[in-house]
Amino acid sequence: MTRTAIRLLEKEQKGYFLFVEGGHIDTAHHNNTPRYALDETVELAKAVSVAVNLTSEKDTLIVVTADHAHTMMISGYSKRNNDILGAADQKDLNGNPYPTLSYANGPAARAPVYNATSSTCQMPTVTMEAGFGDASFHYPALVPAKDETHGGDDVMVYARGPWSHLFTGSYEQNFIPIAMGFASRVGPNSKLAGASGGVSTHETHAVLMLLSVAVVFLTQRR
Numbered sequence: 001m002t003r004t005a006i007r008l009l010e011k012e013q014k015g016y017f018l019f020v021e022g023g024h025i026d027t028a029h030h031n032n033t034p035r036y037a038l039d040e041t042v043e044l045a046k047a048v049s050v051a052v053n054l055t056s057e058k059d060t061l062i063v064v065t066a067d068h069a070h071t072m073m074i075s076g077y078s079k080r081n082n083d084i085l086g087a088a089d090q091k092d093l094n095g096n097p098y099p100t101l102s103y104a105n106g107p108a109a110r111a112p113v114y115n116a117t118s119s120t121c122q123m124p125t126v127t128m129e130a131g132f133g134d135a136s137f138h139y140p141a142l143v144p145a146k147d148e149t150h151g152g153d154d155v156m157v158y159a160r161g162p163w164s165h166l167f168t169g170s171y172e173q174n175f176i177p178i179a180m181g182f183a184s185r186v187g188p189n190s191k192l193a194g195a196s197g198g199v200s201t202h203e204t205h206a207v208l209m210l211l212s213v214a215v216v217f218l219t220q221r222r
Contacts, residue, residue: 025037034072057160063180066156076098083100166183
């Protein structure tokens with residue numbers, strides 16, 4: 001889809017704006033299904049690769065980031081080459097294996113199981129459940145909720161192309177469209193006080209791809 005859209009819009013003489021969304025990374029996390037989320041992340045990587053191959057680094061700014069984090073966690077000190085979707089190398093206090101991936105909240109929270117032998121309540125052994133590791137398998141969550149929520153983690157921003165050096169350090173997310181507008185000479189931020197934005201040519205592209213909600217912006221000016 002990304003390839004077709006770029007090829008089609010390249011014919012525009014006055015430039016174009018392209019918005020492509022692949023939001024299933026987000027919806028998969030909300031449903032506590034990390035394999036599905038990771039599969040969709042691979043698809044996003046393919047879209048990024050297509051955009052890179054069809055554009056020039058000389059006149060195209062590509063920014064890859066996310067608009068928010070999720071509550072998925074990695075735990076268990078798993079060794080290199082251990083299946084990220086499998087069981088962690090460590091076991092819980094009851095000697096049972098547990099998944100490397102889990103969530104702070106969501107619909108997949110499990111209720112403790114009463115053990116009559118020890119007269120204690122134990123968490124169910126998720127790794128022994130049917131379908132563990134499948135795309136539709138719901139990984140455990142700590143707090144029961146209708147949907148998993150967003151997390152408060154900082155997200156990474158990767159940039160390539162003209163003015164990509166602007167995307168360094170820590171900053172608020174609303175800086176991203178400001179920097180993109182400045183670099184591509186589009187919108188109210190195209191001419192900031194005391195600076196001259198954009199590349200020297202009359203044609204500038206800007207591409208933004210979000211990991212959590214995969215979005216592609218492609219702007220061209222002639």
